[in-house]
Amino acid sequence: MRRAPLALATLASLALLAGCDLLGIEGASALAERRAAEGKAIGAACRNAARAIEDCYTLNKKSDKAAIYAGWREMDDYMRENKLEPVPPQLGPEPARTAKADGESADEQVAAADGKPDAKADGKPARNKKAGAH
Structure with a gap:
């Protein structure tokens, strides 16, 4: 019967640790994934706006260049496949x-x-x- 309180305490501690995500505490891997996704979105937006990749790097100095390039390249492939024209920036x-x-x-x-x-x-x-x- 002594194992029951130990198991209950272990389950309670695991539940509390799982709740850290609910508190807004990000782990290193979640932060890296978010930064990569933001970089890809920036690169895709730059390609859609007909910006050169170098201009995109200059305008977004804090973002990861590899992620920007990956997003720019994916959007370039998508636009070529679907024969989409770039949308020039309005501002x-x-x-x-x-x-x-x-x-x-x-x-x-x-x-x-x-x-x-x-x-x-x-x-x-x-x-x-x-x-x-x-």
């Missing part, structure tokens, strides 16, 4: 923030993005700092 890239660090104002950044580096947003020409004051 453009974010504007570069390096000009702001160099001391340019937001108006000058907008004007430079429009291809008019000498004009401010209010329509007045920007002063040339190198020309000197008269």
Whole structure:
């Protein structure tokens, strides 16, 4: 009869350990699987959006490159088999923030993005700092 309490205690401890997944504690293998799946999804999305694999790596520096490539390659094969055309991205890239660090104002950044580096947003020409004051 002494085996019954030992077996009951063992079953109770196993039940508690199985509940760790319910608490949101991920094991190393579950974390690795999730990261690989996310990388594959990123790669597939990049291929579907007609992005080069190098651009995909650059845009997703924290993701695993092997997983991104696997997803990109799988989507490429799928699109070729089903004769699907890529869907170009609807949103453009974010504007570069390096000009702001160099001391340019937001108006000058907008004007430079429009291809008019000498004009401010209010329509007045920007002063040339190198020309000197008269």
